[in-house]
Amino acid sequence: MTSRSRIIETLGRKWEVDTRWRSMLVMSQKSSSGMERLHPSYLKNLFESRQKTVENLERLVSLTIESITKAGGNVYLAKTAEDARRYIVELAESRGVKSVIKSKSMTSEEIDLNNSLIKRGIEVVETDLGERIVQLAGQRPSHIIAPAVHMSREEIAKLVKEKRKGEVTTQPEDITRFFRRDLWNSFQTADMGVTGANVVVAETGHVVIVTNEGNGRLVATMPRIIVSIAGVEKIVESWDDAFNVLRVLPVTAVGRDATSYISVIGPHGMSRHATVSEFHLVLLDNGRLKASSEPWLRDALRCIRCAACLDTCPTYRILGGHVFGDIYTGPMGVPWTAITKGIQSASEIAKYCVSCSLCLHACPVQIDIPLTISWIKHSASGKSLREKMLTMYEAYARMGSRLPRLFNWLQGSRYSRRIMESLLGIDKRRLMHRFRGGSLYSVLGEKYLGRREADLVYFPDTYAAYIDWELGLLTVRVLETLGYNVAVPKALSSGMPSIQYGLHSKARRTAARNVELLREYVREGSRIVCSEPTAAYCLREAYPKILGTPAAEGVAEATWELTSFIAREAKLSPTLASQQTQINVFYHYPCHSRILSPQKPSIELLRRVNLNVFTVDYGCCGIAGTWGMRKGVEGFLISAEIGRRVAEIVLETGCMEIATESSVCAQQLRQFTGLKTRHTVRYIAESLGIQQRDYNVLNF
Amino acid sequence: MIKKSNNGHGGSIMDEMIKPGVKKFLEKCRDNGFQTSYANNIDSLLSVLSGWAVNWGVKKIVLGGLSMGLAEKIRGELAAKKGYEILEIGEALEGLEGLRTGSMGIFRARAGVEETGGLVVLDDWASNLASLIPAYAVGLIEEDEVLRDYWMLAGLIRQNRPGGLVIISGPSSTSDIELTHVVGVHGPVGAGCIVVGFELD
Known part of the structure; x- marks a missing residue:
């Protein structure tokens, strides 16, 4: 398919x-x-523990093998998935294993263990409830910690009836009780238990598994042979490192401080028998050691x-x-x-x-x-021509700024939209921004373009530079009213589409040009302000990683998102707030702002200018730059599914206007809510008494 | 003034006798779905155990990892006076299925973790089984065994080098069907934690 x-x-x-x-x-x-x-120190400690693993992977693999061997346990380092499969299958066959029970293990999925065992006539029973459900359905997990999240209770009840001849209602409690009874026999009779691993502790050779259901404990306790499979990256050096992982994992996975069970299996296992059981740890490389020296993959x-x-x-x-x-x-x-x-x-x-x-x-x-x-x-290999064309969005916007009537007509005409869809791959159903005509650079003139000494450098990006320069002009006016001297040098757009579609050479060229232009200002002490969150994200997060130069780092450090800058740095007089009529506004938090300004400064600003602000954390609105403009299943259809669901949430609040900072989010929200969507700076400008043109002809 | 707080099962707790760390530990355990109690003497402990057994409707009690003296006292109270069938987990190995319903395991935990509300079973196959197989499981620890956080436990692990261990932070549960939280999947459907103010062993 x-x-x-x-x-x-x-x-x-x-x-x-x-x-x-x-x-x-x-x-x-x-x-x-x-x-x-969580206390920030927990996240810091977790990062350091995991980074230590990545930087010392080979040494920690050796240390783990040494610890387990010294304790008399069995450990096998498998180079490939096939190697790991072979070891476990041979072990099972040599010990006369007829049935295997498994607790949840993505690493065992990676090596396709179940099929190899089944081919040798060995019964394999998954015991995690979600895993068991997808096993019975003949599927694979759709989510790594909620494997059957895609299935309804009705589908699951039907599956129980068809595959296990069980009579259950559609109540989750009833279905769960059925599996408790149904799987107990497997726990009692299985010869071998296979577990995954959340952590392997190199200093003592222990394997740690985290579960809620108790199946992991039974799998590691009941059978006479226990095998744990762990990717080598799961190794941590010490128990302190292990607890750095275990303290945070359940919090970010399910929002709880602890899961019901943390089971620790020693080099001799954890058998129900008081006598020593047979325990094997299979450490899987399968590309991990090589990845630890790949600059772009090692962080994963x-x-x-x-x-x-x-x-x-x-x-x-x-x-x-x-x-x-x-x-x-x-x-x-x-x-x-x-x-x-x-x-x-x-x-x-x-x-x-x-x-x-x-x-x-x-x-x-x-x-x-x-x-x-x-x-x-x-x-x-193999970039699509349409993706390459989408990275030329800036050129399209420049042309639109020169020929606004033609472009607005083209974007509004059903026939030309069909042509645009076939040639450029832009979905004909996507609502497009209208061009005001002219660019911010031509409106502002040489005074701003050529200014060398400035408190702030405004980086407008495509929308404010070429589609609606009034937003750029308002931003400059607001910053000047707040007492700043502003320069607006002619920069390239941020180049996000090139990053998004993986055209790194082009992204590097764009980044290098912009850094070259901005570094001079930064050197003189200017700070850079962006009204578009994606532009701020590129300057602050993406450029330093793409270029890896001190100049890019310097520009990144000097870059601010506009609302964050106003909220934190500027002196916005509280008396101005009363000029605004109090209305209900929904605030949409753009994705890139979450990275840059996690304290949601825009909400604070909007409240300071006397607005009733409502917001709901639903995540991404689903347009994601040019992606949501793409034809059909390549973008728009999926984007629309998200947009409709987000719109329901927004409309439920009863707000009649939306404030946000991202021009493309505005495009999406306007299309699916039908509400007026404005940049946050417009509300600030209003409150400062700065006159605005009619924004209704545009979208943002 | 002595404030009595009802543990819901006939036992009483004298709040001011409980150390702040133990109080926080018990609160966290309750958040995790444990029944909790504090017992400052053996009679109070036996009373709590008896109350929970009645409340959960169990017929059998399985002991794992308890000292002989404590096991005898439990037998004396719950078997002789109340009529419960009491087994050591070793005696029940061949009939584990019979423990899946209507039974309560009582096990010795070697530590508690205050920050996350968990009981630690250290290197003890009998406590491990008694906390895992029965329908209900109750862990006992002494108040001095409550550790502040996982990193204090790390020290204990390094010191003892256990073969295996389990940290139990609530009853068995799942949210695998439409994210509906259901308690009691493969492990106990109910869990209890009793901190005692006297020596258990």
Whole structure:
């Protein structure tokens, strides 16, 4: 089945999409509120422990083997998936194993262990409830910690009846009770237990597994032979490092301080028999050691498999892991597919990443998943012509600024939209911004373009520079009213589409040009202000990683998001607030702002200018720059699924206006809510008494 | 003034006798779904155990990892006076299935973790089984065994080098079906934690 038909089929299963979207929303809210509760030192310690593993992987593998061997245990380092499979299958056969019970293990999925055992006539029973359900359904997990999240209670009850001849109602309690009874016999009779591992402690050779159901404990306790499979990256040096992981993992995974069980299996296992059992640890390399020396992949080895990135990912919420994923699903699934199966396999699922960067915000170990995916897209062969054309959005906007009537007509005409859809791949249903005509640079003139000494440098990006220069002009006026001297040198747009579609050479050129231009100002003490969050994200987060130069670092350090700058640095007189009529405004928090300004300064500002501000944390609105403009299943259809669900939430608040900072988010929100959507700076300008033109002809 | 707080099962707690760390530990355990209590003497402990057994409707009691003296006292109270069938986990190995319903395991935990609300079973197969197989499981620890956080436990692990260990932070549960939280999957459907103010062993 092609990816196109898989997407169409998935979108057709409305119940599944709705449920997944709601479930992921709940899970990501639990995860993010849990992260907010955690003392920052826990996240710092976790990062350091995981980074230590990545930097010392080979040494820690040797130390683990030494600790287990010294304690008289069995450990095997498997170079490949096939190697690991062979070891476990041979072990099972040599010990006369007839049945195997398993607790949840993505690493065993990675090596396709079940099929190898079944082919040798060995029965394999998954015991994690979700894993057992997908096993009975003949599927693979769609989520790494909630494997059956894509299935309804009705489907599961039907499955129980068909596959296990069980009579159950559709109540989750009843279904759970059935599996408790049904699996008990397997626990009692199995010869071998196979577990995964959340952590392996090198200093003592212990394997740690984290579960809630208790199946992990039974799998590690009941059979006479126990095998744990662990990717080598799960190793940590010491018990302090292990607890750095175990303290944070349940918080970011399910929003709780602790899971019901942390089971620690020693080099001699944890048998129900008082006598010594047979325990084997299979350490799996399968590309991990090589990845530890790859600059763009090594950070992914820090992953603790909490799934926070899946829960927050807008496309994962709609498509699920059977489309957006291989063995490992969602955002982290992309680098992990690259590590275990190669770049080309990873590029097949990399296209579902829209570079919103919410996964970076959610990740407790700061893996820059979007930039890693961008690098994977860059490294894979075969870029589509349409993606290359979308990276020319700035050129399109420049032309539009010169020929506004023609472009506005083209964008409004049904016939020309069909042509645009076939040639450029821009979906004809996507509401486009209207061009005001002219550019910010021509409106401001040489006084601003050529100014060398300035407190602030305004970096407008495509929308404020070429589509609606009035937003740029207002920004400059607001900053001047607040007492700043502003320069607006003619820069290139931020180049986000090139980063998004993996055209790294072009992204590097754009970044280098902009850094070259801005570094002179920074050297003179100017700070850079962006009204577009994505532009600030590029300058602050992406450019230093893409270029890796001190100049890029310097520019990054000097860059501010506009509202963050006004809220933190500028003196906004409280008396101005009374000039504003009090109205209810919904605030949409753009994805890139979450990375840059986690304290939500815009809400504070909007309240200071006397507005009733409402907001709901639903994550990404689903447009993600030019991605949501793309034709059909390549973007718009998925984007619309997200947009409609977000619109329902926004409209429920009863607000009649939306404030945000991202021009593309505004495009999406306007299209699906039908509400007036304005940049936050417009409310500030109003409050400062700065006259504005009629913004209704435009969208933002 | 002595404030009595009802533990819900007939035992009484004298709040001011409980150390602040123990109080926080018990609160955290309750958040995690444990039944909790504090017992400052053996009679109070036996009364709490008896109350919970009645409340959970159990018929059998399984002991794992308890000292002989404590096991005898439990037998004396719960078997002789109340009529419960009491087994050591070793005696029950061949009939584990019979423990899955209507039984309560009582096990010796070697530490508690205040910050996250968990009981630690250290290198003890009998306590491990008694905390895992029965329908309900109650862990006992002494108040001095409550550790502040995981990193204090790390010290204990380094010192003791246990073969295996388990940290139990609530009853068995799942949210695998439509994210509905259900208690009691493969492990105990109910869990209890009693901190005692006297020596258990």
